Amino acid sequence: MNENQDSRRLRVLQVVDGFRMGGAEKKLLELVAKLDRRKFEVLVANVGPAGPLEKAFGELGVEIFHFPRRFGFDPLPLWRLFRLMRQRRIDIVQTTLLWADLIGPLAAKCAGVPVVVSWETVSHEGDPFHNNFQRRVGYEWTMQYVDVIIPVSEAIKRSLMRRRGIPEHKIRVIHYGVDLKKFHPNGHDQALAKRLEFGATDDTVLIGILARLEPPKGHRFFVEAFSEVVKRFPRARAIFAGDGSLRAELETSIRQAGLGKSIRFLGTRNDVTELLNAIDLFVLPSISEGLPNVLLEAMACQKPVIATDIGGIPEVVRDGENGYLVPPGDSVALQAALLKSFAEPEKWASLAQRGRATVESEFSLEHQVASFEAIFMELHAAKTRNKAF
Numbered sequence: 001m002n003e004n005q006d007s008r009r010l011r012v013l014q015v016v017d018g019f020r021m022g023g024a025e026k027k028l029l030e031l032v033a034k035l036d037r038r039k040f041e042v043l044v045a046n047v048g049p050a051g052p053l054e055k056a057f058g059e060l061g062v063e064i065f066h067f068p069r070r071f072g073f074d075p076l077p078l079w080r081l082f083r084l085m086r087q088r089r090i091d092i093v094q095t096t097l098l099w100a101d102l103i104g105p106l107a108a109k110c111a112g113v114p115v116v117v118s119w120e121t122v123s124h125e126g127d128p129f130h131n132n133f134q135r136r137v138g139y140e141w142t143m144q145y146v147d148v149i150i151p152v153s154e155a156i157k158r159s160l161m162r163r164r165g166i167p168e169h170k171i172r173v174i175h176y177g178v179d180l181k182k183f184h185p186n187g188h189d190q191a192l193a194k195r196l197e198f199g200a201t202d203d204t205v206l207i208g209i210l211a212r213l214e215p216p217k218g219h220r221f222f223v224e225a226f227s228e229v230v231k232r233f234p235r236a237r238a239i240f241a242g243d244g245s246l247r248a249e250l251e252t253s254i255r256q257a258g259l260g261k262s263i264r265f266l267g268t269r270n271d272v273t274e275l276l277n278a279i280d281l282f283v284l285p286s287i288s289e290g291l292p293n294v295l296l297e298a299m300a301c302q303k304p305v306i307a308t309d310i311g312g313i314p315e316v317v318r319d320g321e322n323g324y325l326v327p328p329g330d331s332v333a334l335q336a337a338l339l340k341s342f343a344e345p346e347k348w349a350s351l352a353q354r355g356r357a358t359v360e361s362e363f364s365l366e367h368q369v370a371s372f373e374a375i376f377m378e379l380h381a382a383k384t385r386n387k388a389f
């Protein structure tokens with residue numbers, strides 16, 4: 001390899017299944033924003049639906065390509081990806097979300113791309129979407145063309161090995177990281193101003209659940225648990241930030257439980273940092289998770305947390321040390337944890353401080369990005385050496 005080839009930036013093509021406002025898409029946006037432009041030239045190919053994040057990706061100054069599919073297994077996006085990879089001499093392909101995982105590695109294999117990486121952000125345990133026969137077989141087949149799969153938690157790593165037969169040597173865990181400059185405790189006055197927007201005062205004990213209103217997030221278990229909490233602690237209130245298919249059903253359940261004045265729906269929000277700083281306690285009652293980014297954000301904002309012992313959550317929350325864990329799908333256990341927390345408010349500050357310390361030491365965005373960059377450089381160097389021989 002001559003000096004010019006050796007010194008040029010590596011071209012990284014990010015292939016993503018849509019520009020929705022999902023957690024994986026937002027984390028990809030952060031990664032693209034933070035990759036060192038002195039080492040990497042980044043391009044983004046969207047093989048899924050358009051969405052609100054397209055503008056944000058465009059503002060990063062990266063080239064964006066749209067290869068949407070017209071029907072089921074549409075071969076046209078595969079062909080267009082292949083052509084792009086060949087024309088632009090792509091060095092590294094990274095895929096995010098299922099359709100990208102299915103066609104990105106195939107296109108890269110045909111185009112002779114040296115390095116292919118798949119970012120796995122969700123667990124395959126009991127997930128009906130991933131357990132569909134065609135998707136499962138397709139995923140397992142295309143993963144043979146991937147050099148490394150990067151799950152966001154040890155739990156997903158175990159799921160990939162158990163459910164998909166992925167060998168351990170092809171898996172490298174990189175936990176999600178939080179932008180600590182964005183997510184941090186802010187002043188009392190700012191928090192109070194935000195609380196007043198939804199009728200909470202200094203005397204209110206405000207619980208926040210920031211999650212899509214979808215079955216895996218477990219809102220119904222919180223509603224079942226919260227009735228007794230409000231009876232014993234009348235100042236308790238909760239906000240649901242996020243939207244989804246269960247909104248009408250949850251509104252009915254809340255009304256029937258007599259909690260209409262105690263739980264408020266905020267819909268989709270863009271002020272997550274401010275909301276997290278406004279609440280007193282963060283709760284995540286999920287029954288299925290990979291590694292929930294919002295949990296890390298809440299801990300970075302120095303809030304005490306109660307979360308379910310599922311997926312990658314126990315890799316972050318150590319029960320009784322920096323938060324509380326409860327079994328998933330167990331409203332009785334969740335109620336007990338809430339009542340215990342409300343009865344011992346003097347413990348909240350120390351739990352929250354240890355939570356912030358955990359995120360600072362183990363889950364920073366800088367550490368996450370550096371880990372990706374190291375894998376990119378390592379794999380490309382290895383492939384280049386092998387090619388030389």
